[in-house]
Amino acid sequence: MELSYFSHRMFTLSAYSLLTKSISKTNLLVIIISMFKERIEMKKLISTAVALSLTGFVGMASARDYISVVGSSTVYPFATVVAERFGKTSKFKTPKIESTGSGGGLKLFCAGVGVEHPDITNASRRIKKSEVERCAGNGINDIVEVKVGYDGIALANSKSAPQFSVTRKDIFLALAKEVPDPKDPESGKLVANPYQTWKEVNGDLPDMAIEVLGPPPTSGTRDAFAELAMEGGCKKIGWIKAMKKKDKKMYKSVCHTVREDGKYIEAGENDNLIVQKLEANKGALGVFGYSFLDQNSDKVQGSLVDGVAPTFELIADGSYPVSRPLYFYVKKAHVGKIPGINEYLAEFTSDKAWGDEGYLADKGLIPMPTDERKAFKSDVEGLKNLKL
Amino acid sequence: MVRVEKGLARRYRQERNFKRLGLGAILLGLLFVSFLFISIIANGYTAFQQTFVKLDVYYDPEMIAPVGETDPEILSAGNYGGLVKATMRELFPSVTNRRDKKKLYGLISTGASYQLRERVMQDPSVIGQRESIWVPADDDVDMLIKGHIDLNLPESDRRIKDDQLSWIQGLQEDDRVEKRFNKTFFTAGDSREPELSGIKGAASGSFFTLLICLSISFPVGVAAAVYLEEFAPKNRWTDLIEVNINNLAAVPSIVFGLLGLAVFINFFGLPRSVPMVGGLVLALMTLPTIIIASRAALKSVPPSIREAALGVGASPMQTITHHVLPLALPGMLTGTIIGMAQALGETAPLLMIGMVAFIVDIPGGAMDPSAVLPVQIYLWADSPERAFVERTSAAIMVLLAFLISMNLLAVWLRKKFERRW
Numbered sequence: 014m015e016l017s018y019f020s021h022r023m024f025t026l027s028a029y030s031l032l033t034k035s036i037s038k039t040n041l042l043v044i045i046i047s048m049f050k051e052r053i054e055m056k057k058l059i060s061t062a063v064a065l066s067l068t069g070f071v072g073m074a075s076a077r078d079y080i081s082v083v084g085s086s087t088v089y090p091f092a093t094v095v096a097e098r099f100g101k102t103s104k105f106k107t108p109k110i111e112s113t114g115s116g117g118g119l120k121l122f123c124a125g126v127g128v129e130h131p132d133i134t135n136a137s138r139r140i141k142k143s144e145v146e147r148c149a150g151n152g153i154n155d156i157v158e159v160k161v162g163y164d165g166i167a168l169a170n171s172k173s174a175p176q177f178s179v180t181r182k183d184i185f186l187a188l189a190k191e192v193p194d195p196k197d198p199e200s201g202k203l204v205a206n207p208y209q210t211w212k213e214v215n216g217d218l219p220d221m222a223i224e225v226l227g228p229p230p231t232s233g234t235r236d237a238f239a240e241l242a243m244e245g246g247c248k249k250i251g252w253i254k255a256m257k258k259k260d261k262k263m264y265k266s267v268c269h270t271v272r273e274d275g276k277y278i279e280a281g282e283n284d285n286l287i288v289q290k291l292e293a294n295k296g297a298l299g300v301f302g303y304s305f306l307d308q309n310s311d312k313v314q315g316s317l318v319d320g321v322a323p324t325f326e327l328i329a330d331g332s333y334p335v336s337r338p339l340y341f342y343v344k345k346a347h348v349g350k351i352p353g354i355n356e357y358l359a360e361f362t363s364d365k366a367w368g369d370e371g372y373l374a375d376k377g378l379i380p381m382p383t384d385e386r387k388a389f390k391s392d393v394e395g396l397k398n399l400k401l
Numbered sequence: 402m403v404r405v406e407k408g409l410a411r412r413y414r415q416e417r418n419f420k421r422l423g424l425g426a427i428l429l430g431l432l433f434v435s436f437l438f439i440s441i442i443a444n445g446y447t448a449f450q451q452t453f454v455k456l457d458v459y460y461d462p463e464m465i466a467p468v469g470e471t472d473p474e475i476l477s478a479g480n481y482g483g484l485v486k487a488t489m490r491e492l493f494p495s496v497t498n499r500r501d502k503k504k505l506y507g508l509i510s511t512g513a514s515y516q517l518r519e520r521v522m523q524d525p526s527v528i529g530q531r532e533s534i535w536v537p538a539d540d541d542v543d544m545l546i547k548g549h550i551d552l553n554l555p556e557s558d559r560r561i562k563d564d565q566l567s568w569i570q571g572l573q574e575d576d577r578v579e580k581r582f583n584k585t586f587f588t589a590g591d592s593r594e595p596e597l598s599g600i601k602g603a604a605s606g607s608f609f610t611l612l613i614c615l616s617i618s619f620p621v622g623v624a625a626a627v628y629l630e631e632f633a634p635k636n637r638w639t640d641l642i643e644v645n646i647n648n649l650a651a652v653p654s655i656v657f658g659l660l661g662l663a664v665f666i667n668f669f670g671l672p673r674s675v676p677m678v679g680g681l682v683l684a685l686m687t688l689p690t691i692i693i694a695s696r697a698a699l700k701s702v703p704p705s706i707r708e709a710a711l712g713v714g715a716s717p718m719q720t721i722t723h724h725v726l727p728l729a730l731p732g733m734l735t736g737t738i739i740g741m742a743q744a745l746g747e748t749a750p751l752l753m754i755g756m757v758a759f760i761v762d763i764p765g766g767a768m769d770p771s772a773v774l775p776v777q778i779y780l781w782a783d784s785p786e787r788a789f790v791e792r793t794s795a796a797i798m799v800l801l802a803f804l805i806s807m808n809l810l811a812v813w814l815r816k817k818f819e820r821r822w
Contacts, residue, residue, distance in 0.1 A: 093759040094593045107761035109770045308785040
């Protein structure tokens with residue numbers, strides 16, 4: 014009975030839609046599904062299932078009433094905290110946050126304007142020119158950039174092993190695919206990385222085999238590590254630095270390419286996994302974000318880089334060299350259309366969230382200096398457009 | 402004769418070894434399974450308990466609203482976080498320094514203020530009164546009480562500092578700390594605070610996804626199987642279809658996710674992250690399993706039944722709906738349940754359609770964004786907070802419980818309705 018009633022209705026609806034030529038994609042889907050069901054004679058068994066599945070279609074056409082956020086897995090732990098507090102203390106729904114990686118997030122973000130596209134994307138690096146152009150090509154001309162704070166990238170090892178103290182040059186020499194010939198470093202000749210132990214890289218370092226666990230190339234953390242730690246060390250070698258002016262592409266490939274002979278082990282995007290592996294393997298070092306170091310300070314210790322330890326204070330005042338800014342980008346066309354974007358931005362940029370004593374700092378985010386925070390807050394309030 | 406006896410000992414030995422080999426394989430399998438279960442249960446059973454702290458809260462009218470106020474807008478805007486802080490200050494009046502105060506407030510979960518707000522919203526008459534209430538402790542305190550924090554480490558390496566330790570001891574001496582059943586775990590959605598996180602959101606997401614999946618894949622799968630088995634002519638085309646169905650059953654699930662992204666989201670314009678799309682994708686994935694199982698069930702119905710029905714004058718459709726289908730149904734249902742169990746544990750295709758997401762609100766229907774149980778496990782395993790380790794294991798236990806009960810249901814259905822000829 015129920016089934017025939019429903020299918021009758023669906024067919025009337027489909028006939029009507031076909032007549033008026035206003036058949037929508039979703040209607041079509043309903044019709045297809047109900048037609049499949051029509052063919053089967055097991056009314057009693059499936060009539061309840063049909064009724065239940067139809068309830069799912071109700072409201073399909075209605076607009077989205079929650080904020081949709083995509084992007085970096087590094088910003089994800091911070092954005093989710095803000096979203097949760099926002100959802101619990103405001104009258105708006107809790108934003109939905111997907112962890113897609115910085116690049117994947119910007120790709121989704123730039124796909125267009127409309128409820129099916131995300132409103133905000135998180136990024137652990139700045140948006141690239143090519144991405145801004147891609148956005149513009151899809152009708153997204155107004156983007157608001159918000160810097161959230163900083164994240165330190167730690168090079169850490171097990172607590173039961175001695176603490177490392179390396180320079181960025183050591184990191185480059187230990188991990189790059191090609192390094193200056195150790196026999197004659199000034200010759201300007203590159204050879205495949207011959208170093209097997211840390212002691213070979215630098216006589217002051219322990220006589221331990223080089224073994225570094227880190228994120229894969231798709232990760233923003235890896236990009237930042239290559240740019241800040243490896244390129245930072247690469248620049249210390251005079252003739253490679255000189256190369257930058259002549260052949261920028263070559264310079265970048267020399268400085269950023271990580272060796273592939275098994276000394277650098279790609280351990281996936283899961284930082285917890287790296288921490289566990291470090292605990293089991295005392296000879297290895299791992300590369301991951303500061304928040305994981307902070308949460309696991311009883312198991313792992315951060316190495317000193319250029320003599321500076323990765324602590325909250327030293328990353329915040331800029332003396333720890335391997336730290337990068339985190340961002341999120343807002344689609345201006347969606348502000349006012351999707352409820353709560355302004356309020357979400359206000360929550361994120363409030364002192365109780367991203368301030369020195371805010372709850373994001375408790376989760377391991379390194380806050381920006383007060384002046385910088387003020388500047389970004391006023392940009393957000395005025396919804397100032399991004400300029401590269 | 403002599404030759405046979407000479408070889409007999411060797412043949413017996415070979416047979417014993419052969420048997421031992423089989424037994425060894427079983428034992429090895431059992432060993433791995435029990436290792437898995439023991440490690441998960443050992444890691445996870447503590448998550449079913451949660452540390453609570455008793456606070457004597459004075460519902461200060463100055464912080465919430467004047468006595469007698471009932472307007473929910475005004476009530477919800479009260480400073481409940483301040484209320485918790487004031488209560489903590491009252492408990493430890495000796496703490497005056499700003500830094501120390503922050504550490505003191507850190508002992509109580511941020512969920513406490515939501516709990517107080519809910520209490521006041523429910524019963525505004527408590528404003529101006531004093532009441533003892535159990536609120537969740539912070540996840541670090543919870544880890545300490547459960548013994549996951551090594552107190553022998555130097556203070557700087559611990560999440561709980563020495564003065565916090567002394568405050569907790571003070572609370573314990575007053576009988577203000579208690580481990581209770583963790584109801585939140587079963588009634589809340591996801592959260593970034595381990596003590597406030599639960600699996601209800603993910604479980605309802607899984608429920609809606611499976612419902613959609615079942616209501617599409619079962620009728621379509623059965624219809625396809627009936628046609629192929631009962632009506633289709635045996636020719637090259639049906640052979641081709643059969644080969645393709647068998648191939649589809651072995652296609653990696655991520656491929657179905659990509660298909661779902663292209664068809665349902667990009668072409669049909671359905672929203673991302675909703676059980677509707679998840680169910681459709683998983684239906685595509687389970688269809689081959691169901692078709693293959695249903696065909697096997699139809700094949701096992703003896704031809705004599707069909708011939709007898711046709712012989713007494715039933716039409717082919719009557720033969721199938723009145724006689725063949727009811728006899729084949731238990732086998733079909735078994736196949737379907739196993740297909741559903743497979744769909745319940747799937748994450749890869751859901752990654753592509755945006756169901757791997759942080760979603761706090763519990764979905765109320767198939768069009769609300771939601772995660773599913775295995776996705777929740779993945780997200781928790783990736784979280785930095787230590788307390789999520791036990792919650793990850795606990796969520797795995799819940800998922801395993803569902804899977805085991807679904808498989809048991811399949812076994813039971815088979816046992817109860819199966820007919821042998």
